[in-house]
Amino acid sequence: MTFTDSQIELAHGSGGKATRRLIEGLIAPSLGVDTLMDAASLSLGGAELAFTADSFVVHPLRFAGGSIGDLAINGTVNDLAVSGAKPIALTCCAILEAGLPTETLRLVLDDVRKAAELAGVSIVGGDTKVVEHGKADGLYLSTAGIGLRDPRLNLDPAHVKAGDVVLLSGPIADHGITILLTRGELDMEADDLQSDSRSVYPYTAALTDAAHAGLRWMRDPTRGGLASALNELARDAGVMVQLREADIPVRPEVRGACEVLGLDPLHVANEGQFVAIVAPELAEAGLAAIRALAGGEEACLIGVIKDGPPVLTCLTPYGSERVVDMLVGDPLPRIC
Amino acid sequence: MTFTDSQIELAHGSGGKATRRLIEGLIAPSLGVDTLMDAASLSLGGAELAFTADSFVVHPLRFAGGSIGDLAINGTVNDLAVSGAKPIALTCCAILEAGLPTETLRLVLDDVRKAAELAGVSIVGGDTKVVEHGKADGLYLSTAGIGLRDPRLNLDPAHVKAGDVVLLSGPIADHGITILLTRGELDMEADDLQSDSRSVYPYTAALTDAAHAGLRWMRDPTRGGLASALNELARDAGVMVQLREADIPVRPEVRGACEVLGLDPLHVANEGQFVAIVAPELAEAGLAAIRALAGGEEACLIGVIKDGPPVLTCLTPYGSERVVDMLVGDPLPRIC
Numbered sequence: 017m018t019f020t021d022s023q024i025e026l027a028h029g030s031g032g033k034a035t036r037r038l039i040e041g042l043i044a045p046s047l048g049v050d051t052l053m054d055a056a057s058l059s060l061g062g063a064e065l066a067f068t069a070d071s072f073v074v075h076p077l078r079f080a081g082g083s084i085g086d087l088a089i090n091g092t093v094n095d096l097a098v099s100g101a102k103p104i105a106l107t108c109c110a111i112l113e114a115g116l117p118t119e120t121l122r123l124v125l126d127d128v129r130k131a132a133e134l135a136g137v138s139i140v141g142g143d144t145k146v147v148e149h150g151k152a153d154g155l156y157l158s159t160a161g162i163g164l165r166d167p168r169l170n171l172d173p174a175h176v177k178a179g180d181v182v183l184l185s186g187p188i189a190d191h192g193i194t195i196l197l198t199r200g201e202l203d204m205e206a207d208d209l210q211s212d213s214r215s216v217y218p219y220t221a222a223l224t225d226a227a228h229a230g231l232r233w234m235r236d237p238t239r240g241g242l243a244s245a246l247n248e249l250a251r252d253a254g255v256m257v258q259l260r261e262a263d264i265p266v267r268p269e270v271r272g273a274c275e276v277l278g279l280d281p282l283h284v285a286n287e288g289q290f291v292a293i294v295a296p297e298l299a300e301a302g303l304a305a306i307r308a309l310a311g312g313e314e315a316c317l318i319g320v321i322k323d324g325p326p327v328l329t330c331l332t333p334y335g336s337e338r339v340v341d342m343l344v345g346d347p348l349p350r351i352c
Numbered sequence: 353m354t355f356t357d358s359q360i361e362l363a364h365g366s367g368g369k370a371t372r373r374l375i376e377g378l379i380a381p382s383l384g385v386d387t388l389m390d391a392a393s394l395s396l397g398g399a400e401l402a403f404t405a406d407s408f409v410v411h412p413l414r415f416a417g418g419s420i421g422d423l424a425i426n427g428t429v430n431d432l433a434v435s436g437a438k439p440i441a442l443t444c445c446a447i448l449e450a451g452l453p454t455e456t457l458r459l460v461l462d463d464v465r466k467a468a469e470l471a472g473v474s475i476v477g478g479d480t481k482v483v484e485h486g487k488a489d490g491l492y493l494s495t496a497g498i499g500l501r502d503p504r505l506n507l508d509p510a511h512v513k514a515g516d517v518v519l520l521s522g523p524i525a526d527h528g529i530t531i532l533l534t535r536g537e538l539d540m541e542a543d544d545l546q547s548d549s550r551s552v553y554p555y556t557a558a559l560t561d562a563a564h565a566g567l568r569w570m571r572d573p574t575r576g577g578l579a580s581a582l583n584e585l586a587r588d589a590g591v592m593v594q595l596r597e598a599d600i601p602v603r604p605e606v607r608g609a610c611e612v613l614g615l616d617p618l619h620v621a622n623e624g625q626f627v628a629i630v631a632p633e634l635a636e637a638g639l640a641a642i643r644a645l646a647g648g649e650e651a652c653l654i655g656v657i658k659d660g661p662p663v664l665t666c667l668t669p670y671g672s673e674r675v676v677d678m679l680v681g682d683p684l685p686r687i688c
Contacts, residue, residue, distance in 0.1 A: 028448070029481050046462060049475055063399035069477055069494070108383070108405075109405050114362050118378065125382035129384050141390070141403060147489060148686075156447055158407055160405050160443055164396060349483075
């Protein structure tokens with residue numbers, strides 16, 4: 017894959033096809049690395065570590081259910097969690113725009129602290145830079161995190177095989193739709209709707225305890241949504257992923273907003289859910305372990321892995337089967 | 353210390369007094385941490401690790417002797433090195449402005465790769481976000497790094513005591529002055545001048561091998577310059593730091609630019625030098641070890657630690673002694 021675009025566009029940040037082209041066609045080869053994983057595995061000084069980093073540019077800075085502050089913590093915590101690690105320590109760097117009200121910064125930092133406390137991680141370092149007014153959008157955050165890998169797990173798309181099942185931790189698309197409605201560009205409101213921003217570690221840990229022997233792969237479907245995450249899995253594992261649309265939980269107000277906007281909920285970002293591929297004989301035990309936790313009640317089985325072309329398909333309520341591509345373009349820029 | 357400013361200003365990113373006020377008066381207490389160190393020490397899974405992160409917003413993106421790409425690698429590598437660790441693995445996150453020419457990004461990524469190769473570190477992960485045109489300044493980078501701490505070292509300002517000496521790895525202020533001249537806002541050129549951006553790890557490792565038993569503290573004097581780093585040491589260690597101005601190496605063209613601009617070279621940023629406090633009996637051995645390496649020939653002894661008020665002073669060539677404060681304000685914004 018070669019990246020031939022002459023300049024960077026918003027779509028390159030979507031988490032979908034254009035992002036994949038940018039990373040695989042330019043960034044990874046320029047850096048001389050195979051691919052840029054969500055979290056890297058390191059064996060260092062006798063410790064089995066996971067190491068990950070993310071930047072956050074969400075607009076607006078605050079929204080129902082969260083802010084850029086807790087998003088920055090939960091995003092990095094969740095990358096560690098779905099890589100099979102216990103999140104331990106995070107760094108947090110800020111790029112501030114001159115003119116940013118101190119009160120705005122204070123509120124975001126409060127959210128950073130609270131999210132770290134809730135996730136059980138320590139913030140151990142950071143950095144602050146300031147750029148001129150007009151050279152940023154309030155503030156951007158970058159977090160990096162170290163976790164301890166669970167020795168019982170060996171997650172790898174190559175282990176995914178026909179017959180495995182697809183588990184989902186809860187309703188999708190809450191975050192992306194909340195951001196869109198918060199921006200107020202649409203004549204639409206949903207008072208009850210809020211971002212799902214949270215740490216998924218309690219749920220990945222429970223699933224691991226219950227089903228580690230058959231746990232093949234996990235991912236938090238953020239930018240690009242569930243469809244982009246499972247398309248990547250299909251490609252990386254060389255399998256077909258078949259979902260049953262009727263079994264995928266979507267809140268009614270989210271579904272309504274998606275219909276009006278012409279968005280597929282499968283393409284909309286989540287910040288507090290994860291998807292896991294599990295051997296069928298451990299699916300019930302794994303689901304029960306997630307459902308036993310507060311906030312995990314809506315976990316469900318949404319599909320199966322099949323031999324076939326490396327695509328994602330969806331069985332519709334009408335009995336047909338449609339292919340669901342990765343996100344193309346970026347209908348929802350800057351949702352994280 | 354309380355942060356009472358109503359909004360963020362460029363000076364808060366200077367690395368000097370205003371930065372210290374922002375961090376100690378707002379960021380650290382809001383996050384519920386004591387202080388945000390350059391690199392944190394973690395004991396994890398049996399490994400003794402250092403963990404650090406930085407953001408980079410240098411303007412312009414490219415300059416004589418480097419770019420934001422190698423700065424992002426060397427900055428994080430050097431934070432690990434001066435914390436007494438061997439740099440191992442880095443993550444690199446980019447915030448890109450829509451409209452950024454792909455060629456600009458490609459050149460920066462090339463610099464990232466080359467700097468990582470030179471420093472002997474692996475880039476193991478990262479992330480890419482895109483913001484609208486006008487919401488960034490080309491691109492910003494954030495790097496985080498993990499290193500393995502050298503078990504022979506126990507660096508701590510509390511170990512610094514009267515009689516110790518101050519070692520410096522080479523000439524100061526090259527980076528900050530290069531950036532300023534590259535911006536072209538001044539009717540001044542210096543063809544031979546370039547940023548000192550480089551990994552200092554070979555030199556900190558050589559010093560450690562030669563003088564670990566008496567090595568008390570190290571720091572890379574970036575934003576805020578040597579004066580800010582040594583003022584922080586004086587305060588944290590409760591000692592007086594006395595430099596001998598005639599012994600501090602400054603290239604003639606850098607000294608000339610500083611005189612024209614009214615800048616003290618002690619306040620100007622470096623990106624490839626470090627300062628160390630060493631027991632006097634090991635100073636010669638330590639200096640010899642650094643000087644034996646290519647690029648370390650100009651290492652020198654520039655001062656001593658004394659009992660006295662926790663300030664930095666400088667003995668002038670005229671026999672007087674002046675107090676040198678931390679950087680106040682920000683005459684050189686966005687130099688890293």
